[in-house]
Amino acid sequence: MDQDPVRGGNDAGPETDDAVSDAGEEATDAILDAYARLAAKRCDVSLAFVKIIAPSGERTYGSSTERFGPAARAAGSAFCDAALDTRSAYDVPDIRTDPRFASLASAAGRNDIRFAAASPLIDGQGLAVGAICVMDPSPRVNGDAESEALRELAASLAHLVDAREHTREGDRTQTELLGVALPAAADPIAIFRRGEPGVMPTFVYINQAFTDLFGYSSAEVAGKEPKLLTGPETGGEARAKILAVKGPAPVDYGTLALYTAAGERRYVQMITHGLNPTHRIVSYHDVTVERNAQAALVDQNARLRSLISIDRDAILTFDRLGACIDANPAAETMSGYSRAELLHTDFTTMAPPGTIPGGVPFAEALTAAHPIAFTRTFAHRDGSAVVVECTTIPIAVGGATDGAYLFAKDVTEEAKLAALVAKQAARASAICAVAASAGTSDDEQIDAALALGRATFEMDYAYLAEVTEAGSNVTNGYGERVFPVDDVLRADADRVRDPKRAGEVVATGDLGGPWRGHIVAALHVDGRACAVGFLSRHAGTYDAADREFAGLVAACVSLAFRRREQDRQLEHLANFDDLTQIHNRTYFSGALALSLAKGKPFALHLIDLDGFKALNDQAGHAIGDLALQASARRIAETSDATDTVARLGGDEFVVVRTGARDDAATFEFATALLAALARPIALAGDSFALSSSMGVARFPQDGEDASTLMQRADTALYRAKAAGKNRVEMAGGAPVATGP
Numbered sequence: 001m002d003q004d005p006v007r008g009g010n011d012a013g014p015e016t017d018d019a020v021s022d023a024g025e026e027a028t029d030a031i032l033d034a035y036a037r038l039a040a041k042r043c044d045v046s047l048a049f050v051k052i053i054a055p056s057g058e059r060t061y062g063s064s065t066e067r068f069g070p071a072a073r074a075a076g077s078a079f080c081d082a083a084l085d086t087r088s089a090y091d092v093p094d095i096r097t098d099p100r101f102a103s104l105a106s107a108a109g110r111n112d113i114r115f116a117a118a119s120p121l122i123d124g125q126g127l128a129v130g131a132i133c134v135m136d137p138s139p140r141v142n143g144d145a146e147s148e149a150l151r152e153l154a155a156s157l158a159h160l161v162d163a164r165e166h167t168r169e170g171d172r173t174q175t176e177l178l179g180v181a182l183p184a185a186a187d188p189i190a191i192f193r194r195g196e197p198g199v200m201p202t203f204v205y206i207n208q209a210f211t212d213l214f215g216y217s218s219a220e221v222a223g224k225e226p227k228l229l230t231g232p233e234t235g236g237e238a239r240a241k242i243l244a245v246k247g248p249a250p251v252d253y254g255t256l257a258l259y260t261a262a263g264e265r266r267y268v269q270m271i272t273h274g275l276n277p278t279h280r281i282v283s284y285h286d287v288t289v290e291r292n293a294q295a296a297l298v299d300q301n302a303r304l305r306s307l308i309s310i311d312r313d314a315i316l317t318f319d320r321l322g323a324c325i326d327a328n329p330a331a332e333t334m335s336g337y338s339r340a341e342l343l344h345t346d347f348t349t350m351a352p353p354g355t356i357p358g359g360v361p362f363a364e365a366l367t368a369a370h371p372i373a374f375t376r377t378f379a380h381r382d383g384s385a386v387v388v389e390c391t392t393i394p395i396a397v398g399g400a401t402d403g404a405y406l407f408a409k410d411v412t413e414e415a416k417l418a419a420l421v422a423k424q425a426a427r428a429s430a431i432c433a434v435a436a437s438a439g440t441s442d443d444e445q446i447d448a449a450l451a452l453g454r455a456t457f458e459m460d461y462a463y464l465a466e467v468t469e470a471g472s473n474v475t476n477g478y479g480e481r482v483f484p485v486d487d488v489l490r491a492d493a494d495r496v497r498d499p500k501r502a503g504e505v506v507a508t509g510d511l512g513g514p515w516r517g518h519i520v521a522a523l524h525v526d527g528r529a530c531a532v533g534f535l536s537r538h539a540g541t542y543d544a545a546d547r548e549f550a551g552l553v554a555a556c557v558s559l560a561f562r563r564r565e566q567d568r569q570l571e572h573l574a575n576f577d578d579l580t581q582i583h584n585r586t587y588f589s590g591a592l593a594l595s596l597a598k599g600k601p602f603a604l605h606l607i608d609l610d611g612f613k614a615l616n617d618q619a620g621h622a623i624g625d626l627a628l629q630a631s632a633r634r635i636a637e638t639s640d641a642t643d644t645v646a647r648l649g650g651d652e653f654v655v656v657r658t659g660a661r662d663d664a665a666t667f668e669f670a671t672a673l674l675a676a677l678a679r680p681i682a683l684a685g686d687s688f689a690l691s692s693s694m695g696v697a698r699f700p701q702d703g704e705d706a707s708t709l710m711q712r713a714d715t716a717l718y719r720a721k722a723a724g725k726n727r728v729e730m731a732g733g734a735p736v737a738t739g740p
Helices: 017-043 070-086 099-106 144-166 174-184 208-214 235-244 288-302 329-335 414-435 442-457 486-497 544-575 585-598 612-619 621-638 663-678 706-722
Strands: 047-054 057-064 090-092 115-122 128-136 189-193 202-206 251-259 265-276 279-286 314-318 324-327 372-379 385-397 400-410 461-468 471-479 505-508 518-525 528-535 602-610 644-649 652-658 681-683 686-688 691-699 727-730
Touching: 017 047, 017 128, 017 144, 017 265, 017 279, 047 070, 070 090, 070 099, 070 115, 070 128, 090 144, 115 144, 128 144, 189 208, 208 265, 208 279, 265 288, 314 329, 329 385, 329 400, 414 442, 414 544, 442 461, 442 471, 442 528, 442 544, 461 486, 471 486, 486 518, 486 528, 505 544, 518 544, 528 544, 544 585, 585 644, 585 652, 585 706, 602 621, 602 663, 602 706, 612 621, 612 686, 621 644, 621 652, 621 663, 621 681, 652 663, 663 691, 663 727, 691 706, 706 727
Parallel strands: 691 727
Antiparallel strands: 047 057, 047 128, 090 115, 115 128, 189 202, 189 279, 251 265, 265 279, 314 324, 314 400, 372 385, 385 400, 461 471, 461 528, 505 518, 518 528, 602 652, 602 691, 644 652, 681 686
């Protein structure tokens, strides 16, 4: 990339040497403070510090979401000093358990810091000229991500400090200093020249990370306005925000949708700082992957179809902007409009102007963070007035409101429905509270909904069960399970499994057995048949209101059930290898760290398949994949349930075998693995033979940290390969075992 930062960016006219030096010093201070803020944001912590050891004296800069005083500064200085002393980056999961900071952990006023990470700043002469650190009140199991982020920032910041402290004249301008420091920054950085009031700023500098993300070169952006990066949904918003920025204060733009040179949309977090009256620096942090993942999850939750078939209620789904994205047949009947016409309709045009009770505008009720119930008159398509009782239920995703469900009931025939409205009022409020509860797990929401239904119907037991051809399984139960429920579920299994009867609620006053009263709602969630039911030892009488409320409870349960299953799928994808369905490298790294933390002896078996590449090349990738799957199954079947079995990539596997084991036991297991992997594999009507080589490292005798153990196991594996394959070598030079 052609780096050509603008020289002498201040157009204010000539300055004295002292003024230039002071301006450069202030610019450097502002940039150091910006680095501290960036470190806090990148590492998701509440406190961050930059400490510089300069000829002019020691300076410390901090960034925090709350005010920090001398005690916090002293702690930051101590963590920076530790990095300076060792000249290496480090992280402290919990300072209360680290002897290096025992006195700091017990100091008065220091109960708010548990986690810390720091990295030194090494200048061009190899001198430690400062350090950058982050701190947080909560301990963290693994600080690798924070340490890596700090190392990247430290490398970039060291260039800046080196340029500032060691330049011959000592009066480089802000943009010259940034031209030295910013090319190494991991995040995209741009410098803008501000125009006259109301005129958009223009690009004067971008770093390599900017080019890598957005695809523009320096020449392509030089003199261009920021709208170069904007699209239809960001142009006006971005322009208004950029023009509103004045003065040197830092401004957090939040997350914006920007576009690359190829037209690809990227979501970035933007922060800007003033350099001087004419220039500002902007950093961009790419959060596209996280944003798209969240958007996909929101879209799935927003389109839950199980709510649509609840008896008689119109149900509409709105997105976070208040636009209708789904409607059930009852909504079409109630309004006279088709589903296609209801989508993205401005519902304020269907009712007189004004607000709902409580002074809340109708549009705001659809995006509120809490349930709202109200009655409003809407205009039917044929011109008649329809009085509708509405309840909005926020869709909570990750603790944030991401849309709303609108439950609408036609109450035009007020006399006929008065009794039903009175009976359901308290119930609707209660189920809204359960559905909108934030900060609870999916299982807790399911249990809360079951508990509410059980209490409302005065039943003894409430359950959520999954019904398959093989039988039924109660996944959540609440209350007194005094009799078996298998017979009850078996009797309803055919109806529950029938997709055409999804959403149907059946209430039986007397089953004629140990269980008497029974209300059950059928659900179908992502093709899985489920039942939400309530059982009583006593016979009862249940009306339409009871069946309707049971349907609402079932709908609430289905929301949490779907989220729970999605969370489990995401967790599985994060920790398991997609091809072999054994654990992946990410899970193995965590399991190895946990085994090391426990301090109990274990053996690490590093396995590589012999001849796999030749098989893959000759028989094809499909056969190669089947061979990997078969090998993974054999390793898992040979290992114990307490062992960690993972695929590291390609044809390389690993087994962490826990427990105090002597060499004989280790060899016996290794030999069994070799034998299992050497058996011919029948694939696609043919038989293929593979062997394996293995390197074994034992904790603690062969190493006391993950890096050493992996290195020594890998070295032993190399020896096994070099000695003829189909054998195991021990890291400590113990006797060798060979396969059959």
